[in-house]
Amino acid sequence: MRIALAGNPNSGKTTLFNAITGKIEHVGNWPGVTVAKKEGDVKKELNKSGKKIRVVDLPGAYSLAAFTCEENITRDFVKKEAPDVIINIVDATKLSRSLLFTTQLLELGIPVVVALNKSDLLDNKEITIDTQKLAERLGCPVVETASIEGKGLAELIAAAAASVGKNQPAPFRPAVSPAAETAAPAAAVDRERFAFVAALVKEVEVRTVDSAKQTRHDAIDRIVAHKIWGIPIFAAVIYFVFSLSQTYLGPFFADILVGWIDSLYTWADGLIGAGVSPLLRALLLDGIIGGVGAVIGFLPLIMVLFFLLALLEDCGYMARVAVVMDRHMKKVGLSGRSIIPMVIGTGCAIPGIMATRTIRDERQRRTTAMLTPFMPCGAKLPVIALFAGIFFEDAAWVGTSMYFVAITIIVFGARIIQKITKATPSKSYFIMELPEYRVPSLKRAAVSMLARGKAFVVNAGTVILLCNVTVQLMQTFTWNFQVVETGMEDTSILASLASPLAFLLIPLGFGVWQLAAAAVVGFIAKENVVGTLAVVYSISNFIDTEELVLVSGAQDVAAVMGLTSASALAYLMFNLFTPPCFAAIGAMRAEMESSKWLMAGIGFQFGMGYTLAYFVYQIGTLLTTGSFGTGVIPGLVAVALMAGIIFYLIQKQEEK
Template sequence: MMDIVKKNGDKINIEELSRELGCKVVEISALKGTGIKEAADAAVEAAKNGKTVPMHTFSGPVEHTIAHIEEAAVHNMPEEQQRWYAIKLFERDDKVIEKLNLDSAVMAHIDEDIKNVEKELDDDAESIITNERYVYIAEIIKGCYKKKSAGKLTTSDKIDKVVTNRFAALPIFAVIMFLVYYISMVTVGTAATDWANDGLFGDGWHLFGIGSADYEDASGAYSDALEAVNGFVTIEPDSEDFEPGTALETLKSYKPEGENPSVQIDVEDEETLEVSQLTVYYKEIPANADKDTTLGITYLDAVKYFEEGGESAFEEPDPASYGVWVPGIPVLIEQGLDAVNCVDWLKGLILDGIVAGVGAVLGFVPQMLVLFILLAILEACGYMARIAFVLDRIFRKFGLSGKSFIPILVGTGCGIPGIMASRTIENERDRRMTIMTTTFIPCGAKQPFIAMIAGAIFGGSPWIATGAYFLGMAAIIVSGIILKKTKMFAGDPAPFVMELPAYHIPTVGNVLRSMWERGWSFIKKAGTIILLSTIVVWFTSFFGWVDGAFTMLDESQMDCSILANIGKAICWIFAPLGWGDWQATVAAVTGLVAKENIVATMGILYGSGDATVWQTLASSFTAVTGMSFLVFNLLCAPCFAAMGAIKREMNNAKWFWFAIGYECGFAYVIALMINYFGKLFTGALAGAGDIIGLIVAFLILAALIYLLVRPYKESKKLGVKVKVTK
């Protein structure tokens, strides 16, 4: 931090500080990497020296209690360790208490002494020690530290007056997170992901984009001309017996009744597969024709297009004719497999299983990297530390501590370290509640799934990704209110003391390192867990029993597959959520192995045939059922690896299963309400089943409202003393 000290024009007397502390003090800057080696050398030298440092003393009541603890509990330990253990016992450190395993009578005696000093100083034991240390630090720096502008606000202080303002802090946070997801999921991130999905893991792409626009124009002109002539005379250029010359003569010889007749044709949207009707005119488009419902080319113009283009005009434009065309990975792999005459089952496994599944996941890596860069910048500049402080004010009203935000923040990258970060919470009840709710926040593994649903069903709206983040926050707050009103979690939240770092410009190296660590973890999972999962999903979806024989299936027989039978056996569970088909059910279940599996499984099950996975998803889900599916998979139990972390941190089978059951149950009832209330508002309720479901949804809503407003078990008001130290 010496770079910040010097930047502010402050001065530290290193020699005086070394004398006061009794050890060598070294100036370092972790940001710039200066002084690190010197500090390490000084630490090694101090360890070899073995010289004791001056012991600072606390205030009278605290010292008196620590002396009692030393005498009662740790007097048999080496003298140099007694004071440290006594202070930890004073702070009621759970791990030290567990390690020492003291007699209950001794613990009762110690606890009585601690309660006496807490009553005398009107504070809890941990805060007392914290305050005593700050007092000691303040005494030392009086003669060692000189501020350039004492009493004046620093740049960080001025910024904090705005971003931590009681009224402006949350709106600013919401705007910042919206911009983060807008940039990563809509603008920069989407452009890169579209290239990855359509180009790298699709048919291919034009190098540097040169020729892409010309190809799109040519492809559009060909499609319009083909649709125009097929409105009057049907031709099939893709059929094996198609003859361009014969087809052209047929088109030219066609004579309709009337001077300028028109026909209605069905046109399918390439992205959503939605079918709409367009009007095609034979000779000319009337001036008063509706442009939105009229094809922009007439029959005669289309015939002229094919006549002038010759036989090649009946062939779909080749992208390789428009600039340098780079084939996608699936195309290259398929060409290689065809060259070696690969057997059909292995070709299907590689292309429809591994490439389709893993490629669907890796296609979202660009979006993930952009998101990770932006989050790394917010963390490195010091803003996210302020959000922990801001949210502490809100969380505390609902029974949670600002300490709970630290695991939540860590969990945006991966839920596992987020769960492990709950160790910083000393209060066991708060720690367990944080473990249970941390995975509600969307982690990196959930981002591809969010992006897929947002892109396929909601037109790529940035509000979906931003809403998913704040939905997770809302779920944490609602759960905090409900759980805090039960006997298992009742009690005041843990105190939250945090030093806010000064704002600074993040270094490029640190930001890129953070992005790469998170991104590489995502990529490694795609090459291991996701790879194995896609093999299993492909095998179980393309093998099954037909006419009593176990055989490999084609795409039209997937309903007879092993996976389909498994999905059909359990899909009734999810029918009240609006997506009771076996494909969606299987995707949700495989997401328990790894959340990326949802995308991989959809890539296999929904990406078969001529339609892309995006098109099939758009036609398989409505906005309501798509939102229900999204919310359930965001809030339900995390992946197996995160479940393992929950089991380790809970260290109790009962608490582990309670946590998993709560997460799944909470996700289920929220998704159920979204489904039936969504149907109610969109007028999609149909039949007695939906009416019963709507009644159940209202009953669940009433129960949730009751749980939110009922009084606390132990106290009607949660309160905590907050001590601000400068």
């Protein structure tokens, strides 16, 4: 038996899916988060039918007319794959808006059960709904649910199982005859449908709320979603989040984990003993325990950040951020929907890029897919934390500024692409239903944090482990497979492969093979930058979370790495704003549907990261020492050359 969950965005559909299946899916407060169907089995304690019940969570949709990509997915699924039952999630507090979609679902000939969700909020809003009369008028079961509290879920599944195979005549029929229905203007039918829903709501719902009165939510929105004050408020919120996660609360929890890692390192060192091959010792201690431990050591800081971001999202604030930034995106030729992938990209660039498929305009979709990876994702946080701790004394402004640098790059890059492609301005309508403010759920935030943390640990235990072992082997051997002698590290395989790239990075202030190797390995997964630096500099014996570094003192590590504050900031920006990991590049290729746009996008990202790092290093060195850094002229030539190539490729693609 297969059940399809269908409903408007923000109706609580994905939360309901999580509650009845036990799955952990991302719950967002904006359309476009669920860009593909998700499936799961109903939990045994809710399934009394004795049959296996498969539930499919469909993207949020307002209509089966398929004006958006999400509605396309929903329409195609319910029409072509014919589920046994459709559970239509209806927001009980917004009945008139939700029932329009319900009447369309009831016309498909598939049994429908209405889940009157958020019914726990009706008393607070002074709303009364006659559920029995609503069920009679719709001709289908109506079950009151509160997915957050888990109320009514067993009754809902039982009603769905009992509805299989039953005939439910559609309650709404247009006034035109069936023979002339195809010729009837769609607008006229829609007006009839709206009139039917309005009459039905008037019959079953009683509201005692003065709609003209400004609510507390309206008063808050006048401040946090203000066209001027909204951005500095967002800056203050993000700064607070980073201060709490990277300077105060995060390191407190990290101390415990770091103690375990240090004990494991010491125990393994004693277990191996002195008679073991130096290669095996380096591989196990520095490559595996040290390299992976260097990344895992930052896990508490990252999880605290994930937890705080989940709270912001759950309370409804992140949707307001999208509204604040919408007007600015339109000025640079992007759709208001471009905000959504970029907000999602702060968690992971891959789903952020995939969310661009909700943008109908091809150029805007490709441009957004190209620019979304500039947003610092969860994989880049260990790199930010490492460099903030070593070179900037745990300053919260480092992490905060990276987000606003990313926003600036996105706006600047979108403007460049708009001018080069000579795109004509087009009207784009961005409709977002703002969720009501609510007290965020600590449980949901914890579940979201654990899910993201699990993905981070799995990545550290697989990809990062493999990369660190490979890096350790390449650093240990020469091309003749001889062990590298002490003081001759530049003869290793790793050094010989990274040295040519290091030469190109001299104008950026970090032209040494160790830093070049870490940057290259970072394209596999950005977390690898931290682990690789720990391996190549042999500073992975333990982590001091007070300094967010891998040995006892930040100054010691800074001396080993040989970076100034200007070159360290340049290196951080180079890793954050050059092309993302290979998995994200694969997502870019799928959404752009053009190899030329993909190559142009990668070139643009590399050119942007290189250019930004160049100017940060050279200007920073000029301000701190009174003169430019090494390689200022060759670097300027390289920046000009890359910019010209990127512009040419994009223009050539648009001319076809």
